[in-house]
Amino acid sequence: MPHLKYFSGFGNEFATEAHPGALPVGQNSPQKAPLGLYTEQLSGSPFTAPRLLNRRTWTYRIRPSVMHKPYERIANGMVRSTPFNEVETTPSQLRWDPLPLPTTSVDFVDGLTTLAGNGDLSMHSGVAIHIYAATKSMTDRFFYSADGELLFVPQLGRLTLHTELGILEITPGEIALVPRGIKFRVELLDPEARGYLLENYGAQFRLPELGAIGANGLANSRDFHTPHAAYDDRDNGTFQVVAKFQGNLWATDFGHSPLDVVAWHGNYAPCKYDLARFNCINSVSFDHPDPSIYTVLTSPSEIPGTANVDFAIFPPRWLVAEHTFRPPWFHRNFMNEFMGLVKGEYDAKAEGFVPGGASLHNCMSGHGPDAETFDRASNAELKPVKLDGTLAFMFETRFVCCPTKFAMDTAARQSEYYTCWQALKKNFKP
Numbered sequence: 347m348p349h350l351k352y353f354s355g356f357g358n359e360f361a362t363e364a365h366p367g368a369l370p371v372g373q374n375s376p377q378k379a380p381l382g383l384y385t386e387q388l389s390g391s392p393f394t395a396p397r398l399l400n401r402r403t404w405t406y407r408i409r410p411s412v413m414h415k416p417y418e419r420i421a422n423g424m425v426r427s428t429p430f431n432e433v434e435t436t437p438s439q440l441r442w443d444p445l446p447l448p449t450t451s452v453d454f455v456d457g458l459t460t461l462a463g464n465g466d467l468s469m470h471s472g473v474a475i476h477i478y479a480a481t482k483s484m485t486d487r488f489f490y491s492a493d494g495e496l497l498f499v500p501q502l503g504r505l506t507l508h509t510e511l512g513i514l515e516i517t518p519g520e521i522a523l524v525p526r527g528i529k530f531r532v533e534l535l536d537p538e539a540r541g542y543l544l545e546n547y548g549a550q551f552r553l554p555e556l557g558a559i560g561a562n563g564l565a566n567s568r569d570f571h572t573p574h575a576a577y578d579d580r581d582n583g584t585f586q587v588v589a590k591f592q593g594n595l596w597a598t599d600f601g602h603s604p605l606d607v608v609a610w611h612g613n614y615a616p617c618k619y620d621l622a623r624f625n626c627i628n629s630v631s632f633d634h635p636d637p638s639i640y641t642v643l644t645s646p647s648e649i650p651g652t653a654n655v656d657f658a659i660f661p662p663r664w665l666v667a668e669h670t671f672r673p674p675w676f677h678r679n680f681m682n683e684f685m686g687l688v689k690g691e692y693d694a695k696a697e698g699f700v701p702g703g704a705s706l707h708n709c710m711s712g713h714g715p716d717a718e719t720f721d722r723a724s725n726a727e728l729k730p731v732k733l734d735g736t737l738a739f740m741f742e743t744r745f746v747c748c749p750t751k752f753a754m755d756t757a758a759r760q761s762e763y764y765t766c767w768q769a770l771k772k773n774f775k776p
C-alpha cells in the first residue's frame with residue numbers, strides 16, 4: 347500500500363485528483379469532463395439544506411454509478427433494522443462477552459451481527475448497533491448503507507477502508523465515519539478483525555458545541571483526516587455491490603469496480619480520527635462530571651440537547667478530584683447507554699466488562715459501579731491517579747435501545763450480570 351495521504355479538518359471542503367487535470371476548474375459539470383471521465387454529484391443532504399449543514403461532493407469517475415443490473419434481495423444474515431421488535435425489551439441491565447471470531451473465512455459484510463437498535467430508519471431517526479467480526483478481506487465485493495452513516499470503532503485488527511472517495515487505514519484506538527451511501531470494501535491488515543459499527547439513521551455526526559470550554563478542546567477539527575482521491579480501474583469480472591436499503595440487504599453485479607472516482611471535490615466524504623488526540627477535560631477540583639464532557643461527536647435531533655446519538659469516550663486521563671467518589675456514580679438516566687471497550691479496564695467495573703464486550707443500560711434502569719469498585723473507590727487514598735491503557739466508549743441515544751433476539755439468546759450474554767451489584771452492603775448508620 348503506497349503511503350496514504352489525508353486532508354486535515356472535519357467537514358471541510360476538499361478538492362483532490364488522483365490524476366493531474368482530472369478535476370474541472372471553475373465549474374462542476376463541463377460539457378465534457380476532463381480525461382473522458384463522467385461527472386456525478388453525490389448529495390448527502392437536501393439541496394436546500396442551510397449552508398452549514400449542506401453536504402455534497404462532485405465526483406469525476408470512470409463510469410457513472412447507474413451502470414449496473416437490478417438489485418435482488420439477498421439474505422440479511424444476522425443484520426437487523428427497525429422496527430427493533432423481535433423481542434420485548436427488558437428494563438434489566440444487559441452485558442455481553444465479546445462475540446467469538448469466525449472460525450471460517452468470513453468477510454466484513456457476512457460477519458455483521460446486530461446487537462440492538464432503535465428509532466425508525468424511514469423517519470431518519472435512531473441507530474443500529476452492529477458488531478463486525480471478519481477473517482477475510484473483501485476484494486470484488488462492496489457495501490453501502492442507504493439507511494445511515496457508519497461509525498467504525500475497531501477493537502481488534504487493522505482495517506483498510508477502500509471507499510469511493512479514497513483509502514483510509516484504521517487501527518484499534520481510531521474511528522472512521524463513512525457517510526450514508528458511500529460504497530466501500532473492507533480489507534483486513536491482520537488475520538482477524540472485530541469492532542463495533544454504529545449505523546446512524548439520524549442527522550450526520552458533527553463536532554459538539556464547546557460552550558464555556560471555548561474555541562479549542564475535546565475533538566479538534568484538524569485531527570480528523572479525509573483521504574485523497576484514489577481509484578480502482580478494474581473492469582475484468584464481476585463486482586458485487588451489497589446495498590443496505592430500508593433495512594434489507596440487496597445485491598447486484600457491476601461490470602467494473604464502483605471505486606472508480608479519479609477526482610472529487612466537496613464536503614461529503616469519509617474521515618478518520620485517532621481517539622488519542624481527544625483533549626479530555628475532567629474535574630480538577632471535586633466531583634465526577636457528567637459524561638457529556640467526553641463527547642467526541644454528536645448527531646442532534648430536533649429537540650435541543652437531546653441527541654439522536656452521542657459518541658463519547660472514556661480515554662486515559664488523570665483523576666485528581668478531592669474528597670470525591672471518583673468512578674461513575676450510581677445513576678438512572680433519561681438517555682440510553684450502550685457501552686463498549688476497546689482496551690483495558692473501565693473504572694466503574696472491576697471485572698466482567700472486557701475488551702470487545704458490551705453493556706446496555708436503558709432509560710431509567712439503575713446502574714453504576716459494581717460492589718468491588720464501590721468498596722475500593724470509597725476507601726481509596728485520593729492522590730492523583732493516572733487511568734492508563736484504557737479506552738471505553740458509549741453510544742448514548744435518546745430512544746430505548748432494543749436488543750435483537752440474537753443479543754438476548756446468545757451464549758455471549760452474561761445472564762448473571764445483575765449479581766455484580768448484589769454484594770453492595772447496607773452501610774446506613776443513623
Ligand SMILES: O=C(O)Cc1cc(O)ccc1O
Binds near residue numbers: 634673674707740
Ligand atoms: O458507566 C456508565 O454508565 C457511563 C457513565 C459514565 C460516567 O462517567 C457518568 C455517567 C455515566 O452514565
Ligand SMILES: [Fe+2]
Binds near residue numbers: 677679683707713
Ligand atoms: Fe450510565
